[in-house]
Amino acid sequence: MSADMVAAPVFKDARKRAYLNPEGADRPLKSPLPKSTLVKARGYRKQxxxxxxVKADCAAILLYDPINIRYALDLSNMQLWATHNPFHYVMLFADGHAIEFAYRGAEHLADGFETVNEVRPGNAWFYMYTADRLQERVEAWADELVSILKERNGGNMRPNGLRLAIDKLDPPGVDALRKRGVTVVEGQALTEIARSVKSAEELELMRWTVRVCEAGMARLYDHSLPGKTEQEIWAELHYENIRSGGEWLETRLLTIGRRTNPWFQECSDHVAELGDMLGFDTDMIGPYGYCADLSRSWTIGHTRMTPHQRDLYLAAREQIEHNLGLLKAGLSFDDFNAQSWRIPDKYVACRYSVALHGVGLADEYPSIPLHPDWKASYRGHFEENMTVCVESLIGEEGKGECVKLETQVVITQNGAQRLDSFPWEDD
Incomplete structure (x- = not known):
């Protein structure tokens, strides 16, 4: 069927239409949450x-990862650009004092943020900015940081140096700090463990991002028609997210038909045909910077699934429901693996990379592999108010299509509570 033969989109499943803005599909969603929710979440996250x-016995932590800066102080400035151009950094001290080193001219972006105690101009020294003067700029940067560390530490350096945790830093910076007597401590553990347990207010913010994401998923469903390209359909999620106060999509994972197998191909100008299986993974950074990481699969034109498509879909649902039913606070990662759904041999080659993973402002700790890959895992246990995404990818290597499903949940003492409710397919 050609694109010009396609009628206006019509929801086959009326339940999904309910996820659009009830004021009208042409209207963005507006958050009903009061500012106090965000302020309380900020305070909790910083603490x-x-x-x-304090637990790591460090004087401070130096943050360059834009997600960690967002978590600590709720500051966001050109976050995607900052992932490959390290211009924005923060020092958070053991006494709670926070200094933002801002992009020059953007210092005002921290105005009104109760999380920030000082704002100073940043000293960016990546090569694009500094070229043959890189080392000169690194030395000036390190001198400033060490001076601040000494000042806030009463002018003292410990015998083994001043301990500074760092989440991400290029080698010249590490070398310059060590040369000045700073003991560099790996900071990723500190940020990941801090981020892994959510407050009640964080959960409210995350639920709103999920609400916006599901409105975007309803648009995807509405536009899953023959003659449309993968990119045209995928754009509907971007549209809903951005106009409703969201930020970006981490990946481009929407494929159709034969391009669902193998998974992880990015969306393209491939044209949908009636009855093809469509699969997607939202990886959406939405309002308030929180992530909604949801996956669904359905057929183009919402036709009845073929027997093979139905078998794949039912297996994916079974994996999701089984693993979901195991989760509760206190369960060890080892015990989860031992009890997790066993993938039939014919689907093992196309299995997903994880059984589940943490989620907050982005994907985060923990990341729990599937049982065939368990030897590479680490020890730990699920805690109350961790939020995780439970995943499934089902397909046969070199044969037909794949089905991708995923749900986002919060861990409680009594089990896992789903944060999303967008309907599964009812064939």
């Missing part, structure tokens, strides 16, 4: 990270 700094 969680301070506790980790």
């Amino acid at each position: 969680r990270l301070v506790e980790q700094v």
